[in-house]
Amino acid sequence: MPTYGLQRGSTGAQSFSFLALCKNKNTKEVVAMFYSLLVLKKQLAVQVTQAAPYADIIAMVGPKFCTI
Numbered sequence: 001m002p003t004y005g006l007q008r009g010s011t012g013a014q015s016f017s018f019l020a021l022c023k024n025k026n027t028k029e030v031v032a033m034f035y036s037l038l039v040l041k042k043q044l045a046v047q048v049t050q051a052a053p054y055a056d057i058i059a060m061v062g063p064k065f066c067t068i
Contacts, residue, residue, distance in 0.1 A: 018057035043068055 018037065022030045037059060040046045044064040050057050 015058050015060040018059060040068075 018034070022033060025033070037046065037048065037057070040059075040062070041048055044062045045068045046059045046062045046065065048057055048059050
């Protein structure tokens with residue numbers, strides 16, 4: 001079973017690596033997943049962090065994750 005880079009942080013919050021999620025996907029699938037990530041961010045379902053431009057995106061559960 002793939003883990004998609006899912007990690008449990010010291011606070012107990014789960015996060016995943018967008019880069020790991022996109023591994024072995026074609027460009028069309030990666031673009032669709034990136035757009036979906038942006039929609040989830042806008043709806044506050046996930047929180048995202050990125051250390052630098054072009055660096056991996058780490059997504060975590062957002063405040064409205066359970067309500068969407």
